[in-house]
Amino acid sequence: MKIYKTLGALFLTAVLLQNCNDETTDSNENPVNQNIKIENFSKEPAFAYGMSGFENLNITTLISSSDVLAGSPNFVFAGQPDGMGIMKDPNSEGYLMITNHEITKSVSRVYLDKTFKPVKGEYILNGIGGMTRLCSATLATVAEHGFSAFLTAGESGEESMVHAINPLAAVAQAADQSRVKPALGKASMENAVPLPKDISNGKTYIMIGEDQSFSSSHQSAGQLIMYVSDTQGDLNNGKLYALKRTNNNYTETNMTKGNQYDVEFVEISNAKNLTGAQINQKNIDNNAIRFSRVEDVDYRKGAGKGREIYFTATGESSDGVNPKAGLTMWGRVYKLVLNESNMLTGKLEVVAEGDSNPGSNLINPDNLCVTENYVYIQEDGDSYYPAATHDSYIWQLNISTKQYKPWLNMKHNRNDAAWQAAYNQSGQLTKLGSWEFGAMIDISDIIGVPNTFAVNIHSHTWQKDAFANADGAGVNTNKEGGQTIIIRNVQK
Numbered sequence: 001m002k003i004y005k006t007l008g009a010l011f012l013t014a015v016l017l018q019n020c021n022d023e024t025t026d027s028n029e030n031p032v033n034q035n036i037k038i039e040n041f042s043k044e045p046a047f048a049y050g051m052s053g054f055e056n057l058n059i060t061t062l063i064s065s066s067d068v069l070a071g072s073p074n075f076v077f078a079g080q081p082d083g084m085g086i087m088k089d090p091n092s093e094g095y096l097m098i099t100n101h102e103i104t105k106s107v108s109r110v111y112l113d114k115t116f117k118p119v120k121g122e123y124i125l126n127g128i129g130g131m132t133r134l135c136s137a138t139l140a141t142v143a144e145h146g147f148s149a150f151l152t153a154g155e156s157g158e159e160s161m162v163h164a165i166n167p168l169a170a171v172a173q174a175a176d177q178s179r180v181k182p183a184l185g186k187a188s189m190e191n192a193v194p195l196p197k198d199i200s201n202g203k204t205y206i207m208i209g210e211d212q213s214f215s216s217s218h219q220s221a222g223q224l225i226m227y228v229s230d231t232q233g234d235l236n237n238g239k240l241y242a243l244k245r246t247n248n249n250y251t252e253t254n255m256t257k258g259n260q261y262d263v264e265f266v267e268i269s270n271a272k273n274l275t276g277a278q279i280n281q282k283n284i285d286n287n288a289i290r291f292s293r294v295e296d297v298d299y300r301k302g303a304g305k306g307r308e309i310y311f312t313a314t315g316e317s318s319d320g321v322n323p324k325a326g327l328t329m330w331g332r333v334y335k336l337v338l339n340e341s342n343m344l345t346g347k348l349e350v351v352a353e354g355d356s357n358p359g360s361n362l363i364n365p366d367n368l369c370v371t372e373n374y375v376y377i378q379e380d381g382d383s384y385y386p387a388a389t390h391d392s393y394i395w396q397l398n399i400s401t402k403q404y405k406p407w408l409n410m411k412h413n414r415n416d417a418a419w420q421a422a423y424n425q426s427g428q429l430t431k432l433g434s435w436e437f438g439a440m441i442d443i444s445d446i447i448g449v450p451n452t453f454a455v456n457i458h459s460h461t462w463q464k465d466a467f468a469n470a471d472g473a474g475v476n477t478n479k480e481g482g483q484t485i486i487i488r489n490v491q492k
Contacts, residue, residue: 033448035093037115038486042067046485047423047435047457051393051406058488062454063110063118065467065481071111071120078104078470079480081456082367082438083191085139085150086446087167095447098124098150098167099456100137102438103478105130106174106471107137107152107165116447116486125152125165126473128175132156135211136191136296136367136439139167146197147204147233153189154180155211158218158276161185162192162208164235175473181235184227185268186276188212190295196306197232204229204238205343207309209294213316214324220283221252221290221327224297224311224336226265226344240272240279241265241344242288243336250287251326252313257350263289263336265344292316292327295380298370300399301442301492307338307346310375312365315354320385323355330354330385331365333377333397351402352377352395359387362395363433369440369453371492373399376407376440381433382460388432394440394455396491408455408487410435425463435459438482442492453490457483 040046042061050057065077078101089096093114100107107125110118125134132154140149150167154160161180173179184192190211194204206227214221229238244250246262255261266286268279293314300308315331316324323329333352339345352375354362366380374396381392391412397404412429413419420429428434438456443449459481468479 032450035114036447036449037117038449038452038488041117042483044483045411047411047459047483048408048455048485049411051409053405054407056489057408060486062116062484062486064483065462065470066464067118069110069118069121072122075121076467076470077108077110077121077482078106079460079467079478079482080104080438080458081482081484082135082458083137083152084439084441084454084456084484085137085167086441086443086454087139087141088446090168094119096167097484098137098139098165099484100134100152101470101482102133102135102458103480104471104476105132105134106473107134107150108471109167122171123174123471124167124169124171125163126174126471127475128473129173129177129179130154130163131177132160134163138191138193140194144196145194146200147194149235151192151194151206153192153208155188155190157188158212158280159186160188160276162189174471183236183238183240183272184208185225185240185271186274186279187223187225191297192227193297193299195299198303199306200232202230202232204232204234207297207299207311209297209311211293211295211314213293214290214327218280219290220280220288222292222294222313223283223288224291224294228344240268242268242283242286243348244286244288245348248287250290252289252291252328253326255348255350257353260347260349263346263348290326292324292329292331295366296368298368300370300372302372305372307340307343309336309338310334310351310368310370311336312368312377314364314366314380315383317383317385320383321387328353328355330358331362333362333365333368333375351375352397352404359385359389363388363390363392365395367437367439369442371442374491375399375404377404378437378440379433380436382436384431384433390432392433392436394437410457423459423462426461429461434461442490444492449488451488451490451492453487455485455487457485459483
């Protein structure tokens with residue numbers, strides 16, 4: 001994804017000539033940017049490794065919380081790095097990485113030079129401006145979506161909102177709370193994902209996942225929400241809808257793998273002016289489907305394929321052993337295909353689920369990364385279900401065959417005393433699923449290196465006093481560390 005600025009003809013010609021000089025080709029004749037150096041820029045080892053059958057993955061560390069950047073020696077890359085976006089820096093030969101830090105309710109901006117080495121960091125949204133936990137996020141771009149913004153969704157209860165942050169925003173705005181978008185609704189939200197402009201016909205469609213558990217005070221549970229505006233890039237004047245089955249059956253587990261279901265989006269009238277509690281009641285009244293925590297959404301890449309949408313229901317349990325009635329416990333991945341003639345209607349199906357093989361299949365799928373041919377399903381195993389048999393995985397789902405297999409695992413080295421001393425200050429690393437994955441994004445076209453992705457890791461048990469108050473806002477005492485890794489040879 002790239003954000004474009006208007007360029008004079010002379011400057012554009014110079015850039016094109018420079019790109020030609022900087023590129024060569026790989027064995028498949030794909031152009032490769034010779035400036036980029038994919039290597040271990042962090043002082044820490046990579047916290048992940050490829051699973052059986054994926055030993056060819058090339059994994060390097062981009063940045064970790066312990067790293068000191070030359071251009072900002074006091075900057076700390078905060079823990080729980082989750083949603084992110086990477087773009088060319090319009091003011092240099094380098095790049096910008098914009099990252100949510102969930103627990104600190106903040107957004108960092110890391111500057112990378114033309115070799116892709118991190119050189120400076122700062123916060124463009126801090127815990128005062130962020131207000132709520134910020135989980136997944138999407139960097140919307142003019143090239144792909146028709147407008148530019150870093151959309152990061154708040155997830156601290158039903159009154160949380162989506163922020164639209166300028167990725168080039170001044171650091172002085174970090175505490176600004178005015179960048180939320182009430183028209184996108186109020187809910188405990190995980191991500192806000194605009195659909196690509198090649199299928200939006202001049203409109204704005206934004207898919208929003210509500211990461212909400214079912215309770216007596218929130219009976220609508222989690223929703224898949226769609227914001228629609230007739231104007232491209234308008235985040236203030238559109239309408240809000242929630243997904244429902246056309247037969248009004250709102251129970252999640254009444255849908256089973258191998259079947260398709262007719263669905264439609266029903267309007268939440270006057271949503272911009274409602275409270276989250278009122279939106280919750282509207283969804284109950286409208287018989288919206290009650291999903292068990294919709295934690296992430298993504299769409300299939302490729303020309304004209306953006307109407308094929310995937311989202312997770314992470315799952316929930318009242319006691320870690322038994323499911324809640326009507327809701328997935330171990331988690332699901334859904335596929336939604338919107339009708340071309342009316343994108344408020346479509347077909348819904350379950351393409352992956354963990355309930356039929358508890359503990360050995362999916363465990364709490366959270367983030368998603370969808371490419372042309374695969375869905376990468378990232379687990380959030382820190383629910384600590386006793387029946388879990390593995391740590392948090394990333395699974396690779398083949399879209400055409402619907403088969404999926406473990407692709408990436410966490411490196412915990414439980415029998416290595418030195419590793420435990422370095423990365424297990426809390427003592428909780430003995431539990432399976434102690435760490436979780438954050439965002440996974442395709443950066444191949446951005447940096448000019450094919451089949452290259454970035455992945456964030458929440459290394460919860462790695463805790464240092466030096467990591468506390470990373471954003472400088474003074475409102476958070478969490479001292480977890482985190483890491484971003486770069487993975488090459490990823491199948492797309």
